[in-house]
Amino acid sequence: MQHRAEKVVIVMVGLPARGKSFLARKVCRYLRWLGQDARIFNVGNYRRERIGQHKPASFFDPNNSEGTQARQKVAMEALEDALRWLKGDGQVAIYDATNSTHERRRLIEEHCHRDGLQVLFIESICYDAAIVENNIRETKLLSPDYAGVGMDEALVDFAQRIAHYAAAYEPLEDANQSFVKVIDGGRQVVVNRVDGPLRARVVALLMNTRLTRRTLWLTRHGESLYNQQGRLGGDSDLSPRGEDYARALAVQFAVPPVGLAVWTSTLRRSMQTGAALGLPATEWRVLDEIDAGTCDGMTYQEMARRMPDVYASRKADKFRFRFPQGESYLDVIHRVEPLVLEIERQTTPTLLIGHQAVLRTLYAYLVGDPVERCPHVSLPLHTLIELTPNAYGCDERRLPLTRPVDERHSMLPGAIVPD
Numbered sequence: 324m325q326h327r328a329e330k331v332v333i334v335m336v337g338l339p340a341r342g343k344s345f346l347a348r349k350v351c352r353y354l355r356w357l358g359q360d361a362r363i364f365n366v367g368n369y370r371r372e373r374i375g376q377h378k379p380a381s382f383f384d385p386n387n388s389e390g391t392q393a394r395q396k397v398a399m400e401a402l403e404d405a406l407r408w409l410k411g412d413g414q415v416a417i418y419d420a421t422n423s424t425h426e427r428r429r430l431i432e433e434h435c436h437r438d439g440l441q442v443l444f445i446e447s448i449c450y451d452a453a454i455v456e457n458n459i460r461e462t463k464l465l466s467p468d469y470a471g472v473g474m475d476e477a478l479v480d481f482a483q484r485i486a487h488y489a490a491a492y493e494p495l496e497d498a499n500q501s502f503v504k505v506i507d508g509g510r511q512v513v514v515n516r517v518d519g520p521l522r523a524r525v526v527a528l529l530m531n532t533r534l535t536r537r538t539l540w541l542t543r544h545g546e547s548l549y550n551q552q553g554r555l556g557g558d559s560d561l562s563p564r565g566e567d568y569a570r571a572l573a574v575q576f577a578v579p580p581v582g583l584a585v586w587t588s589t590l591r592r593s594m595q596t597g598a599a600l601g602l603p604a605t606e607w608r609v610l611d612e613i614d615a616g617t618c619d620g621m622t623y624q625e626m627a628r629r630m631p632d633v634y635a636s637r638k639a640d641k642f643r644f645r646f647p648q649g650e651s652y653l654d655v656i657h658r659v660e661p662l663v664l665e666i667e668r669q670t671t672p673t674l675l676i677g678h679q680a681v682l683r684t685l686y687a688y689l690v691g692d693p694v695e696r697c698p699h700v701s702l703p704l705h706t707l708i709e710l711t712p713n714a715y716g717c718d719e720r721r722l723p724l725t726r727p728v729d730e731r732h733s734m735l736p737g738a739i740v741p742d
């Protein structure tokens with residue numbers, strides 16, 4: 324995304340335990356993956372740092388003028404920090420707080436407009452008590468606010484805190500404001516006056532985000548004939564070792580999790596690996612490997628000999644380097660973006676059988692790694708990566724299903740090692 328001029332403040336709105344921070348982190352991770360400089364300014368963290376963590380529910384009572392003033396002060400400090408950061412290189416500040424009254428939101432807007440910034444409100448509303456309860460148990464009771472406090476006591480205190488906020492809560496309703504309301508974790512999404520390419524993307528993400536947790540498995544295809552020769556790209560078949568891996572993968576999924584979706588690319592090595600499972604698979608063109616352009620079919624050694632300048636620029640900046648008439652990692656990110664939204668929309672477990680470069684870009688998104696480092700992340704052949712979402716990101720397990728393939732040794736004699 325190259326919309327450098329669009330500077331935005333995303334303002335979260337909602338009662339405590341409505342999943343605001345979950346959405347804020349998701350939006351932040353997505354925008355960073357798209358190359359934006361995005362950062363979260365969490366007012367709760369400012370409060371804990373500056374006022375202390377163990378504040379009883381009465382501190383949040385709107386009739387407690389001392390508490391109200393102290394909270395207002397830290398909220399404005401966080402906002403000023405966000406605005407200062409945006410005056411520099413910052414692109415998108417995500418201001419994470421309850422921001423639960425018209426007055427507070429008008430004040431925020433005034434400050435942002437004074438600095439020429441766009442504002443997008445994201446309100447999270449939960450009518451479903453089960454979602455709120457789950458949020459409380461999974462995140463709030465583990466927060467530093469309740470460190471050392473017994474579960475029952477914490478639950479009572481937190482319910483009181485929510486009641487105080489609820490007493491003063493005013494939902495977004497100003498038709499002139501730019502906002503998205505996410506209701507019950509995305510069952511319903513209401514969009515009002517959202518403009519600009521960056522904000523439109525945020526809306527697309529929110530419309531596709533589901534709360535259901537499901538495991539995602541990533542694997543490269545089994546070793547191909549080109550892998551054996553250290554050649555880039557192509558559309559070769561699996562090698563005998565690659566077929567072994569496909570069989571091992573089939574054994575791993577012999578009793579598939581309910582509703583398992585299998586996704587492959589449209590290249591033979593990926594489809595052949597998927598076919599071994601004997602399950603219906605969806606072929607995605609966007610999952611095809613990075614296009615090596617005029618270098619397709621070469622080894623790295625041949626590339627270094629025949630195209631030394633091209634080889635050198637790849638070495639200098641592997642992330643932005645674009646193969647002549649082919650793609651860069653950055654291009655791949657933009658290509659796979661629709662698939663990321665599709666992954667977010669999935670509510671059933673999914674197995675993605677892809678390729679080294681394309682999976683590196685998806686992996687960076689899923690685990691929240693800095694995207695520029697993705698071309699250097701190790702995703703070995705014949706290893707199944709299991710990603711299980713948790714409240715803050717995901718847990719990862721790597722399962723080498725057959726003997727590892729040493730891709731360095733599989734290169735032609737004297738080959739130059741890829742990085």
Ligand code: F6P
Nearest residue numbers: 554555556612615678679680741
């Ligand atoms: O070597 C296998 C492969 O999938 C190639 O087709 C592709 O060009 C390469 O990996 C991507 O990895 P890297 O960017 O590290 O060369």
